[in-house]
Amino acid sequence: MHGPAQAACLPSADPAIRPLQDLVNQDAKAALAKVKALLDAQLAAAHPDGHRLASLYDVQAQAYSILELEADARNSVAKGLQFATDAQDPVRIDLLATLAENVYEQADIDAADQLIGPAHELQSKGSLNDTCLLIGRGLMQFRENREDLAIASLTQAYHDSRVSGFAEARILAAGSLSTVLRGMGDYAQSLTLNQEAIDWDAKHKAPLSLSVDRFLRGRILLLMGKYQDAIDQFNESGRISAQFDDTQGVAFVDVRVCEALIELKQFNRARAACNSALKVFTATKYWDQAKDAKALLARIELAQGNPERALTIFNEVLDHQGADLMPTRVAQMYEWRARTNAALRNYRDAYLDLSEYLTRYTTINDTDRSRKASALRARFETDREIERNADLKRELTEAEDRTARQAKELRWNMIIVVSGFLIIAIMVYFLITNYRYRQQLVRLASQDGLTGLPNRRRTAELANAALAEAGEADTTVAIAIIDMDHFKIINDRCGHATGDHVLKEFARVSRGALRPNDVLGRWGGEEFLLIMPDATREVALATLERLRTLTFGIQLPPSAAGMRVSLSAGVAMHDRIVRSLDELIARADSALYTAKNDGRDLVRVADETFLSSTAIRRSSRQ
Numbered sequence: 001m002h003g004p005a006q007a008a009c010l011p012s013a014d015p016a017i018r019p020l021q022d023l024v025n026q027d028a029k030a031a032l033a034k035v036k037a038l039l040d041a042q043l044a045a046a047h048p049d050g051h052r053l054a055s056l057y058d059v060q061a062q063a064y065s066i067l068e069l070e071a072d073a074r075n076s077v078a079k080g081l082q083f084a085t086d087a088q089d090p091v092r093i094d095l096l097a098t099l100a101e102n103v104y105e106q107a108d109i110d111a112a113d114q115l116i117g118p119a120h121e122l123q124s125k126g127s128l129n130d131t132c133l134l135i136g137r138g139l140m141q142f143r144e145n146r147e148d149l150a151i152a153s154l155t156q157a158y159h160d161s162r163v164s165g166f167a168e169a170r171i172l173a174a175g176s177l178s179t180v181l182r183g184m185g186d187y188a189q190s191l192t193l194n195q196e197a198i199d200w201d202a203k204h205k206a207p208l209s210l211s212v213d214r215f216l217r218g219r220i221l222l223l224m225g226k227y228q229d230a231i232d233q234f235n236e237s238g239r240i241s242a243q244f245d246d247t248q249g250v251a252f253v254d255v256r257v258c259e260a261l262i263e264l265k266q267f268n269r270a271r272a273a274c275n276s277a278l279k280v281f282t283a284t285k286y287w288d289q290a291k292d293a294k295a296l297l298a299r300i301e302l303a304q305g306n307p308e309r310a311l312t313i314f315n316e317v318l319d320h321q322g323a324d325l326m327p328t329r330v331a332q333m334y335e336w337r338a339r340t341n342a343a344l345r346n347y348r349d350a351y352l353d354l355s356e357y358l359t360r361y362t363t364i365n366d367t368d369r370s371r372k373a374s375a376l377r378a379r380f381e382t383d384r385e386i387e388r389n390a391d392l393k394r395e396l397t398e399a400e401d402r403t404a405r406q407a408k409e410l411r412w413n414m415i416i417v418v419s420g421f422l423i424i425a426i427m428v429y430f431l432i433t434n435y436r437y438r439q440q441l442v443r444l445a446s447q448d449g450l451t452g453l454p455n456r457r458r459t460a461e462l463a464n465a466a467l468a469e470a471g472e473a474d475t476t477v478a479i480a481i482i483d484m485d486h487f488k489i490i491n492d493r494c495g496h497a498t499g500d501h502v503l504k505e506f507a508r509v510s511r512g513a514l515r516p517n518d519v520l521g522r523w524g525g526e527e528f529l530l531i532m533p534d535a536t537r538e539v540a541l542a543t544l545e546r547l548r549t550l551t552f553g554i555q556l557p558p559s560a561a562g563m564r565v566s567l568s569a570g571v572a573m574h575d576r577i578v579r580s581l582d583e584l585i586a587r588a589d590s591a592l593y594t595a596k597n598d599g600r601d602l603v604r605v606a607d608e609t610f611l612s613s614t615a616i617r618r619s620s621r622q
Contacts, residue, residue, distance in 0.1 A: 008062055009132035009169050010094040017055045021062065025206035027244060028063040035060045054084035054091045061098045066208050068248050070102040077102075081115075087122045093129045100136025109140050116140075131160045131169045135176055142180050150180050171200045175213060182216075187224050194220065211240035211249060218256060225476070227260040234260070251280035255293045267300045274300070288325055291317045295333050302336070307343040314340060322360075331360035335538065361542055448522040450500055451507035459521025459529050463581050466519070466533045470574055477574040478532040478540035479581075481588045482547070485566045485600040487526040494559050499526075502565055505554045513546035515539075529585070530569075537605060540571050544603045568595040572606040 008021045023031040039056050042048045057080030064073035077099045084092035096116050103112045116136055123130035138153035154177040161170035178193035194217050201210035218233035234253045241249035254277035261270035274293045281290035298313035314337040322330030334357040341350035446458035454462060463479065470477045484502065491499040503526065510520050519531040530547075532540050547567070554565040570591025572584045587606035595602040 008058075008094055009097045009135065009172050010090045010128060011168055012055060012058075012091070014052075014055055016052075017059060020056075020059045024059060024063045024066060025201075025204070025209050028066045028208055029244065031063045032060065035063065050083040051089075051091065054080045054082075054089075054095070056080075057083070058091055058095050058098065061095065061102075065098055065102050066212070067246060068252075070104070073098060073102040074108070087119055088129065090129065093119070093123075093132055097132045097136045100133075100139050103140060104143055106144070109144060113137070113140060126160050128166055128169060131157045131166060131173070134160070135169065135173050138180070139176055142176075142183070147180060147184055151177075151184075154180060167200075171197050175216070178220075179216065182220050182223065185223075187220055190220050191217065207240050208244060208246070211237045211246070214240070215249075215253060215256075218253075222256060222260055224474075225263075226474070227263045231257055231260045247280050248284060248286070251277040251284075251286075251289070255281075255289065255296065258293065258296050262296060262299055262303070265303070267303055271297065271300050291325060292329060295329070295336070298340070299336055302340050302343065307340050310340045311337070311344065327360065331357055334360060358542060358545065362546075451503055451522050453507050453528070454519065454521035456521070456523055456529075459519070459523065459531070460581065462519050462521065463529065463531050466531050467574055467581055467584075470533065475534045476536060478530075478535040478537070478571055479574065479584045479588050480530040480532070480540065480544060480569050480571040480603075481523065481585065481592045482528040482530060482544075482567050482569045483592055483596070484526040485568055486563065490556070490560060490563065490565075493563075494557055498557055498560070502554060502556075506551060506565070506567075509550040509554065510547055513543060513550050515543065518543065537571075537573055540573070541603060541605070544569050544571065548601070548603065566601040568592060568600045569603045570595055570606065571603065 008024075012018045012021055020031055020035060023034070035056050039053070039060070042053050042056065057076045061073045061076035061080065064070075064076060077095050080095045081092065084095060086092060096112075096119055099112050100116060103109045116133055120130065120133040120137060123133060134153050134157040138150045138157065141147075141153060142150035154173055158170065158173040158177055160166070161173050174193045175197040178190045178197065181187075181190040181193065194213060197213045198210065198217065201207075201213055214233045215237040218230040218237065221227075221230035221233060234257045238250050238253035238257075241253065254273040258270045258274035258277065261267070261273065274296045278290055278293040278297070281287075281293060294313050295317045298310040298317070301307070301310035301313065314333065317325075317333055318330075318337065322333065325333070334353050338350045338353035338357060341347070341353060446454060448455045453459075466477050469475075484506065487499065487502070490502060503522075506528070507520070507522075514520060514530075515532070515535075517533050518535075521529050521531075523529040530544075532543060535543070548569075551565055551567050556563060556565065570588045570593070572587035572591065574584060591604040591606040595604040598604070
């Protein structure tokens with residue numbers, strides 16, 4: 001299930017067609033049977049009605065679309081467009097909107113855009129035709145990883161559809177926008193828009209659309225780590241799909257239920273769900289989803305102590321180095337194969353897989369941040385333009401009146417303004433000087449003088465704030481204590497100036513390893529505290545690995561021959577049991593103590609036994 005499901009953006013005015021559109025949302029297979037009979041009758045007639053044929057093909061395409069039969073939907077659209085040639089015809093517009101919902105490969109998207117783009121330019125801005133095509137273009141832009149354009153198109157469509165008579169378009173825009181915001185990580189807004197679609201489905205008795213929208217809600221909750229809530233939504237979606245013998249819809253549900261059950265460590269139930277999905281995806285030749293299910297089965301094998309079997313499955317999944325899979329999934333699969341190789345003591349292969357994971361993860365993360373930043377800017381600009389457009393027109397009129405009055409008043413006030421200018425300038429000077437002085441005092445009170453990082457007091461404040469925010473949003477925070485290895489020896493052999501140089505360089509290179517919302521502060525001496533909001537254990541380890549690698553590049557003077565700069569770190573995860581900063585630091589400190597005892601140049605996770613990335617590297621070197 002790729003995205004929102006809605007039978008028609010433009011409900012037909014034909015009394016013979018509108019009931020068929022309603023039936024698509026209630027029972028798509030029954031609608032297909034009725035449409036086929038009507039199509040056969042029209043095609044067999046001596047003088048078939050071209051417009052009626054186009055409308056029937058439109059309903060047929062909508063039914064195929066809601067059943068996730070994209071190729072059949074595209075074929076019906078192509079047939080319908082042969083009979084609906086008028087650029088302003090609502091049937092042609094609806095066919096093009098359905099086409100946009102059913103293209104995913106770049107070649108198909110390009111071909112669809114060659115039809116939809118020119119048609120969109122011919123529509124009156126803000127019309128229902130314009131809104132439906134805008135939704136279609138937004139979906140295609142999202143599938144091209146252009147969230148900035150998608151946000152602009154879909155936000156415009158969502159706001160334009162607030163008028164009477166646009167109800168179906170508004171719900172379709174809400175569902176599409178929810179999907180894009182989910183991809184951007186704006187889960188709260190995504191859930192709100194998704195609920196709008198669910199409420200519509202329930203009120204208008206559209207079970208198949210309700211099944212898809214409940215599935216999408218489960219996807220959002222799964223990304224938020226609310227696994228049981230996600231399973232509840234998936235099961236409800238699967239129950240509805242099963243009523244209509246939608247086996248492929250049930251398979252999509254099963255694979256995501258399997259993923260959530262793995263996170264809950266309910267492996268036997270997860271295995272059953274994944275095997276059920278794999279059987280359907282294999283039969284329907286849905287190979288990328290089949291591989292997704294296989295990868296989850298491999299994780300179950302690893303968790304249940306069968307690393308040999310897990311490795312065999314991962315090798316099958318990655319037989320084309322992930323070229324046939326979604327990039328985000330590929331990075332995760334390399335990480336899990338690294339874990340599997342580590343469990344088998346294949347440390348060289350584990351190191352290679354982990355390197356590939358880090359490379360792909362960094363690339364995806366950097367690209368994702370850039371796309372999300374562009375999308376957020378576009379969203380802000382679009383919202384501002386839409387919401388304030390009417391106000392700006394009114395304000396321009398008022399501004400013209402004010403300008404005329406001010407021009408008259410200005411002649412009388414000029415002498416006062418000139419006289420008061422010097423007084424104002426002096427006051428501004430004192431205000432700016434006072435502000436800068438206060439800013440300097442604040443900086444001195446919260447900044448470490450040597451490294452420029454937050455000092456211990458400020459770091460503790462930032463850590464407590466991160467924990468409080470995570471508690472309210474039910475997200476994770478990772479806290480790591482970092483200690484420079486053999487720092488006293490470097491100080492004793494090379495002098496305190498070299499020691500200060502190491503600390504300052506470490507603070508400098510850390511900027512290349514940390515995420516924008518991560519905070520590194522000096523905790524005391526050669527110890528640093530790293531705060532990683534909204535970070536999983538895997539993200540925390542990847543961040544520390546990058547930091548550890550960059551630390552190797554810090555240069556020492558010739559008097560330190562045979563020595564290099566390295567670090568050891570202990571990391572602890574904030575969860576429902578461990579919430580206070582003191583307890584997190586105590587756990588991270590304990591993990592750091594373990595890293596030091598195990599030989600330094602290591603990262604250890606509190607209360608974890610899995611071999612960390614640095615441990616894999618160390619074993620490979622040995």
